[in-house]
Amino acid sequence: MADDARSGILGTIRRAVEGQRDEAAARAAVADRLARHARNVIPLRAQLPPAQQVELFQRMAQAVGATVELVTDPARVPHMAADYLSNHNLPARVRVAPDPLLQSLPWDRRPMLEVAFGRATADDQTSLTTAVAGVAETGTLMLASGPDQATTLAFLPTNHVVLLPLSRLVGTYEEGWDMLRARGRGQPRTVNFVTGPSRTADIEQTPQVHAHGPGRLHILLLADM
Amino acid sequence: MRSTAHAFKENARTAMADPDLTKALTKFKTGFPLKRAQAVAALPEFEALRDAGKAIKDHTLAHLDLYLEVFEQNVRARGGHVHWARTAAEAKEIILRLCREAGAKMVTKGKSMVSEEVGLNTALEAEGLEVVETDLGEYILQIRKEAPSHIIAPALHLSKEQVADDFRRVHTHLASDRKLSEPADLLTEARVLLRDKFLNAEVGITGANFLIAETGSTVIVTNEGNGDLTQTLAKTHIVLTSIEKVVPTLEDASTLLRLLARSATGQEFSTYTTFSTGPRRADDLDGPEAFHVVLLDNGRSALLGTEMQEALRCIRCGACMNHCPVYHAVGGHAYGWVYPGPIGAVVDPALLGIAEARHLPNASTFCGRCESVCPVRIPLPKLMRLWREKEFEGKLSPPAQRWGLGVWAFVARRPGLYRLATGLGMRVLGMAGAKRGRFRSLPLAGAWTAARDFPAPAGKTFQELYKARRTGVHHG
Amino acid sequence: MNSFPEKPRPRVGLLVTCLVDLFRPSVGFSAVKLLEDAGCDVVVPEQTCCGQPAWNSGDRADTVALAKAVIQAFEGCDYVVAPSGSCAGMLRKHYPEALADEPDWAQRAHFLARRTHELVSFLVDVRGMRGVQASYPGTVTYHDSCSGLRELGVKAQPRELLASVKGLSLTELPEAEVCCGFGGTFCVKYPDISAKMVSDKAAHITSTGADTLLAGDMGCLMNMAGRLQRLGSPVKVRHVAEVLAGDISAPPIGQGEGEITR
Known part of the structure; x- marks a missing residue:
């Protein structure tokens, strides 16, 4: 039955399109499009010199309810994370993605902060991750699953803190895809574009943050260039 | 889902008598168009993006078999499975089997209109599975045993008081003293x-x-994050x-996402x-162990190569219904099936048959606002x-309507007769109405003069x- | 825009439209005056209906017959102009579609389509009219009829000419671009829904405080006038051409000789 369905559907499609195309040319066009993965229309707003890109990213992220802070010294990050937790009256515990950058931070300088690496559990209130890229166009973070990043970290905890090196800030989604391809590890199981904290307007069209994903998204922009 | 599209008129009457619905639609009909207009104004390339979106979809549809094959191949290369379903029944059967093989007792669901189309929940529940909708709006509808009234704002028609009553x-x-009076209370619960x-x-x-041929990825778009918890934790x-x-590449999806x-x-x-590609990898920290894609046809392939093919460009954004004055008047349930507006x-006529859904394409003033906002320019x-043409040719339209139109066309095709008939008719009507200038009722015009x-x-x-003026002749 | 060598006085065929022909001859005379003021020679070929009701009802055979008759009737004209966005839209957009299967006729339909215009946009865009010699004491509001607006881009032109009418002030109508619920046969096929739409429209019109409602299509005007009058509203309803031509000798739409309005 399964094969019948497949050949049935593809057969109907072929009968409809065949008369309208040259088969060899069609196959070549498809192969070419997939190989080139050309960009289509790219908004001018995202084609900016780096300094303005930072400004745009910050503005767009804040417009959707994320908070953004600049960091110049990575050694400051454990302090900033700890302060963030205490400012929001959160327990001094953070679940951290086992990313080399995050593992290399001097966590011992804030001994009262409980740090655990790995995927999120149901009890975690706060997570810290990096991102593959930040997309200035809409203030979007691009996260990819792998041994250094768990998808649950971006969805289970109520508070998500992201450390984004400015060297990973790009203008457009397309540049983000190129950065991902350049890693040479193929398409990960999960790529998440995250734009602000979770939200819903399903009850009386009233916008509310904190639906099922995090209610707070805090972005630390690390000046590494 | 069982269709009540044939009862559109009655459905519409019921809907227009519902004060909660009217209140919701009043807010909706200005709110959504305004927000879209602001977003479009902030992106000068929006019209060019619509052209690009249309071009991507047209190209893909012209090569649909090839892109589906590439998609399937890439899902498999990443350890996922692809299942093909010609009909709703086949899709349900496949999913039921996969649930059994997974030893499932409980199934969580992200929002899916195709799932509504095939009536998946009923089928799974009949086999003893607990099925839980996790999109807030869909969850509310599930406990009310109702269908969505909008494809992206499914519980649009409900008030917070109705939701509070359902939760209690x-x-x-x-x-009993738990406060549920505000949307925030309901969301927390x-x-x-x-x-x-x-x-x-x-x-x-x-x-x-979207499905991406290049990588074998499936894409979901949400605001709540429910879809991600659904697909990551199970x-x-x-x-x-x-x-x-299906679309060819990540770049093509990015263009369509700018529109969506x-x-x-x-x-x-x-x-x-979220772009999902295969099951979790050996060194991944989380994610599902198995990944299955069920590709449903259910009448879509039959539209290819016909004038209706353009409808297959649809990316299910809902802009057409957000801007439709008829939808604004009656809401989504009146349409009687999964896809309103x-x-x-x-x-719907393509998937249900024109005899069942004949009202839907007739219930439009052809104001054209839908086409003017469609991100992929579907006419x-x-x-x-x-x-309507198919219906007219199939002689499915109501006899009175056909008769009225037939008489008009018969007269209009004969200029001499037109001159005679209209001259006489207007004289009679004109004399009768001259003093007051209008009629409160007229024979055969009850539909007009009701309101x-x-x-x-x-x-x-x-x-x-x-x-007369040109020839200087004055008629009496 | 047009591919014709500009004649000193182009010959313009007036597509009267059946609603104007039957219900509102004053709009036809206003159109003639405005076209003549814009330096055109106006002719009125014998005509019936453009076929739009048949087309929108899925009746292709009758549409095709009526379209051919219109094409023949207007073939000697440099332009075809209609005091209606929806009838002009029918000729411009839908005749070529309706006749697509008959190559000779399709060509003639395209030739006609390129020469066809809605009245007010013709005056402004083709004839370069920038103002009129007319006066109308009062506050008006303007409804943008759907076909004119979305098929032909009629939006700024009527406002530009109305701005030159002495004594007239325009208050914009909220939701001016939303359909009034007429929709040709729609209003009798789905009277309840149409009534809801025109009721919303009437509420917006009333909210402007304007004493006169103007628009460029008789169908919409009759629908809105009928609803306003059923509600007992004193708002006067007129086709924009009457005000632009300075000819308001006919009573407002739906008001009789027995009613003193102005």
Whole structure:
């Protein structure tokens, strides 16, 4: 039955399109499009010199309810994370993605902060991750699953803190895809574009943050260039 | 889902008598168009993006078989499975089997209109599975045993008081003094309850906004994050989607994503856009162990190569219904099936048959607002008109309507007769209505005069008067 | 825009439209005056209906017959102009579609389509009219009829000419671009829904405080006038051409000789 369905559907499609195309040319066009993965229309707003890109990213992220802070010294990050937790009256515990950058931070300088690496559990209130890229166009973070990043970290905890090196800030989604391809590890199981904290307007069209994903998204922009 | 599209008129009457619905639609009909207009104004390339979006979809549809094959191949290369379903029944059978193989007792679901189309929940529940909708709006509808009234704002038609009553009825753990008067209270209650379901479900089912041939990825777009918890925490992730959702590359999807949220909710971008490719990898820290994609046809391939093919460009943003004055008047349930509004008026007759859905393409003033906002430029009025043509040719339209139109066309095709008949008719009407200038009722015009007066004609036609003026002859 | 060598006085065929022909001859005379003021020679070929009701009802055979008759009737004209966005839209957009299967006729339909215009946009865009010699004491509001607006881009032109009418002030109508619920046969096929739409429209019109409602299409005007009058509203309803031509000798739409309005 399964094969019948497949050949049935593809057969109907072929009968409809065949008369309208040259088969060899069609196959070549498809192969070419997939190989080139050309960009289509790219908004001018995202084609900016780096300094303005930072400004745009910050503005767009804040417009959707994320908070953004600049960091110049990575050694400051454990302090900033700890302060963030205490400012929001959160327990001094953070679940951290086992990313080399995050593992290399001097966590011992804030001994009262409980740090655990790995995927999120149901009890975690706060997570810290990096991102593959930040997309200035809409203030979007691009996260990819792998041994250094768990998808649950971006969805289970109520508070998500992201450390984004400015060297990973790009203008457009397309540049983000190129950065991902350049890693040479193929398409990960999960790529998440995250734009602000979770939200819903399903009850009386009233916008509310904190639906099922995090209610707070805090972005630390690390000046590494 | 069982269709009541044939009862559109009665459905519409009931809907217009519902004060909660009217209140919701009043807010909706200005709110959504305004937000879209603001998002479009902030992106000068928006019209060029619409052209690009249309071009991507047209190219893909012209090579649909090839892109589906590439998509399938890439899903498999990443360890996922692809299942093909010709009909709703086949899709349900496949998913039921996958749930059994996964040893599932509970299934969580992200929002999926294709799932509504095939009636998946009923089928799974009949086999003893607990099925939990996790999108807030869909969850509310599930406990009310109702269908969505909008494709992206499913519980649009409900008030917060109605939702509070439903929660008190179904969530028996609630203390009687628990405050549920504000949307925030209701959201908190739903979030806590559903969190448990996410953590305990064996299977998570989502739909897909796009499929990407290049990588074998499925894409979901949400604001709540429910789809991600659904598909990340369960051991098995099943994607139920339809064949026209495929696009060639990540770049093509990116272009369509620039159109989607702006057209749908007026957001620059939805909160979460997730690309899923195969099951979790050996060194991944989380994610599902199995990944299945069910590709549904259900009548879509039959539209290829016909004038209706353009409807397959649809990316399900809902902009057409957000801007439709008929939808604004009656809401989504009146349409009687899964897809309401202008796109429903085009797609539903294709999937249900024109005899069942004949009202939907007729219930349009052809104001053209839907086409003017469609992100992939589907000529919706044209396609609705084509359904009317099929209906007219099949002699399915009501006899009185055909008769009235037939008489008019018979006269209009004969200029001499037109001159005679209209000259006489207008003289009679003109004399009868001259003093007051209008009629409160007229024979054969009850549909008009139920709600409005009928302006009286001047008594003579322009062509008579003009001829007289030109020749200097004055008629009495 | 047009591919014709500009004649000193182009020959313009007036497509009267059946609603104007039957119900509102004054609009036809206003159109003639405005076209003549814009330096055109106006002719009125014998005509019936453009076929739009048949087309929108899926009746292709009758549409095709009526379209051919219109094409023949207007073939000697440099332009075809209609005091209606929806009838002009029918000729411009839908005749070529309706006749697509007959190559000779399709060509003639395209030739006609390129020469066809809605009245007010013709005056402004083709004839370069920038103002009129007319006066109308009062506050008006303007409804943008759907076909004119979305098929032909009629939006700024009527406002530009109305701005030159002495004594007239325009208050914009909220939701001016939303359909009034007429929709040709729609209003009798789905009277309940149409009534809801025109009721919303009437509420917006009333909210402007304007004493006169103007628009460029008789169908919409009769629908809105009928609803306003059923509600007992004193708002006067007129086709924009009457005000631009300075000819308001006919009583407002739906008002009789027995009613003193102005």
